[in-house]
Amino acid sequence: MSGEVWVYSESEAVASEVATAADDVAKGASAHVRMVDISSLRPTTRGSGARLLLKGPPSPEVSPAVAAEALARAARELAPLAILLGATRDGREAASRLAAKLGVGCMAEVAGLASDGQGMTGERDVFAGKVVAKVRCRFPAVATVKVGAYPRAVAQPADAQEKDVGPIPDQTKTLGREKKQAGSVDLRSAKVIVSAGRGVKKKEDLAILAELATAMRGALGCSRPLSSDLGWLPEEHHIGLTGVTVKPDLYLAVGISGQLQHVAGMKDSKIVASINTDKDAPIFQASDYGIVGDLYQVVPALRRALAARR
Amino acid sequence: MAGLDIGYLAAYAISLASVVVVAFVTLSLARKWSISLGPGRVAGLGRDEARRLRTGDAVFLMHLSIALGVGVTIVDAVIAPAMAGVPLLLDLFRAASVPLIVGLVVAFGWRVQRYYQSRRVGRGLGVPGGFASASTALQLVLMAAIALTTSELVLLWVPTLGWADLILDAVRNALVAAYYARPSVNLIAKFDRPLNSVSTPFNLADVIAGKTDPGAIRAGVGKVSEFSPDQSLSFDSCVEIGACEASCPATAAGRPLSPRVLVRKLSLLSRADGGGSDVLTSVGEDELWSCTSCGACVASCPVSVKHLDLIYDLRRELVSKGRLDREKSAMLANLAQSQNPYGFKNAARASWAEGMDVDTLQSNPKTEYLYWVGCVSSFDQRAQRVARALSKILKHAGVSFAILGAEEMCVGDPARRLGEEGRYQELVLQNIEKLNSYGVKKILATCPHCFNALKNEYPQFGGKFEVVYHTQLISDLIREGKVSVPPDKVQRISVTLHDACYASRYNNIFEPPREMLEASVDDVREMGRRKEKTFCCGAGGSNYWFKVPQQKSIAGIRAEEAAGTGAKTIATECPFCLSMLDDATKVSGSGMDVRDVAEIVAECI
């Protein structure tokens, strides 16, 4: 059986990750991978195999609605086995609509993709990451691929086939797009949080934790005394019962003793690491990794070690 | 001595009439609220006043000077004509007048100071001008009544002005009839109502059984007119003595609450338009959330105004209207979903007991005590050490106990104090069913909030258990010699005890934690505010779960007071106090150690 596995993402970087996943599916299904572009060919898109340019939608800015319709029109004609998108917010929206248009199944945010020839399987996190579900969907199928789960594919020379899918009106109008402010704290959606506690001796010392947070591409949080009592950080940094509740992938508690007040606000973090001078500090009971040590020595050491790795 | 001239007789008649008016007004108020003024109540009040006298409460001494001053001068006026012939009687009255005059002068001084204090609090709260002037007027009336009574007592020493004494008496009695009959009646009705009693707007068991239509339930009060007569008597009895405000931790922390202002606002509102307007337009949400339910206001009020009773009903209204921020709704949602206010998994409740060989009721239902661990000691890694310390002591003393483990749930207190009565009763009913299914008779608690609910509130819902606080049991074990600290194990540390409101003020447990400290450390120091006058840690009334705007932290004020004793350790008896004061000492940098009394004892055995 010979067929195609299509790859599309509005983000070029994500598209090259999805391409790697598509290779795995294509291998199992004896299919070819085809990178899809809509409206205009994106020269930097990396990925293996052939390319397909869907022409018709007017704007270079392709909304999820337009992407879904363009892909659906092309798929009805060219009948690929599978269409893989990146599990970005836009990608998930486009994939779901595409699946509904085609009347086929859609696997959401999967990793570990494979194919048995008749369909594809993938693994996804459910129940807040406590459980991994292995799911399967018969071909033809749509899926979104977990961002960051695959390395980017190496660019390969490819011919670009063009396909006119006709004009696609967008019922909605994009008025503008603004970058979320880099400095703003959105602890609730942060993937990495470095959090400061009373072990920090003075306000100025928070700078070394802020730098560590930046180096780890995370946000800076704190326990109640630092925001509510000492006012060293604004309230929006305060993690705990009386502050925000967070669930990052990595929570690094620095100089935090680990009272319930605080732990209740971060208990759902995937991995918790902590640094405290007191080996009996309760925070170690709530941690996966603990370092008994002076934050004024360990934090700079972490910065050096991070710098050495990057 | 003035002769029985016409002028004197007229003054006597006026004075006598004023006494009749006072009596009439008092009796009709009592009839209106169906309050017994019988000798039993009055004698009971007398005993209660004597009890309070023994606590040496300054505000109470002043209050007593006023009450006795009024009483003595009324009797003096009534028997004035007869006194002329009995010099001994006059001497008696003169002798009594001296301490009363001193008390009244001090009371007047306190009033003046409270007046300026109340103006300052009023400015801080931004009370409207109308409120400030009404407040000033009432305080001036109080000062006038004190001044008149003092003058009357002074005039006892000036025989030629007997008629003037009678006229002053009549004027003062008019003020008493207009302003003090109501608080007196309120006092007689409520002096013995325990601080731990909470009104119950509905009975969930009846709703579940179909006896009550849930649609007919009104939990909370939105208009002043919806307050019960008992409650309106409460707020109408306030004469701005200001004892509540002086003892309130929320006011002290600069939170937007003064119990005096709140109660007076309700009173003025009830008169403004018949009580038909929305209370929440005059009373702020944070004003209501500021209360830690520590009960200092209720306990200090000389005329038995029950502030908490009003605050709970107004909070219930906020909850019914969904006026909750994220923290408060998250706490309630956690209680609904996980049966604990933190959203932790109940399966982990017994993790503190790992390796300690602690039985669960499932494995050993025949134990003497059920140890009700409580959510904080179950989930807070720090407070878990208290549970371990208690277990160590109990095992050492050979006391048989077990825990519920994963089957334990929240006692319900945070829901009730926040104003979600339904969720509270749901937890109560579920807990009672479970406890009864295991045939539990005796319960031991380390959290005074759990203790208070189990002991004082559960019986109303059919849960009848013998409930013991850990300090009571441990101090008993020490007294019985089952726990003894060898002299070389006595800790050479200086400790000051922070009484937990719900153990001390709510349940009169004062000596047990002190006995524990006396037995285990060599230097125990006392803070000024202790026992029934303890100062809150700031966590009660569900305040542990949310934030209220404030100028300083309540725990910070208390930690400072503790540091003032020069002690190096604060001993607590409640896991919430432990957590709050632990934070506060870290913030202040005082370096004080905070430990539960059970931990201190456990270290010595």
Place this chain on the structure above:
Amino acid sequence: MKIAVCVKHAVDEAELKIDPAGNPLLAGAAGKMSTFDKNAVEEGLRLKAAHQGAVVVFTVGGAESKKTLKEALAMGADRGVMVVSDPTALDALRTATMLAAAMKKSGPFDVVICSEGASDTYTGEVPPMVGELLGVPYVGYARKIAVEGKTARIERSLEDSVESVEAPVPFATSVVSEINEPRYPTLIQIMQASKKPIEELSGEELAPAGSRTWVEVLSMSSQPTARKHVMIDGSPDEAAAKLLDALSKEGVLK
């Protein structure tokens, strides 16, 4: 304004038990209204408060889903529609098909609100599929919705940007949690809401012929959830290096 809100009676992941072999015990697992669905109901109620009209809540699932429907009614929704279907045989497309069919029966609606994803399975696919199947414009991940006349302005919260979008009414949307603070219904309000009407529909009858479960779950296995309590020793530099090694092995270092 007629507003439809979709809610799911989700597995309470916090109380989910795992058997010794690592399999989640889904049968009899505690359920709750999916976390973000509360934001969806709240947003529906806010739109109703601003524009009058009615909020109708829809759910698909087994009998226990009624609990979640009642919670939404207790929050203030006017009536509920319960599509009865075996929850173990529902994938996103099948769920969306039933929801869209139920909405067509009791519609048309001006606004259809879902949440960004269910707190248990979190596919986030049902909302766009419902929009697609109803044939209305769909704008997902809303953090702000303002409707004026026949136009809605919606702020979409994307990974690192906020997009402002204009959509004509009727439209469908999904909300993110930052859009509002959902109200808490009291226990008594939940009991009072039992008087509000709930219409029951059969999912099998609603789903058109040929519709089936597309995505099947082959197996589930759990990750260890207990904290590992690994203490790292050594000099600060050694400890830092060991910690980073461990964290990158966990895949949490970005």
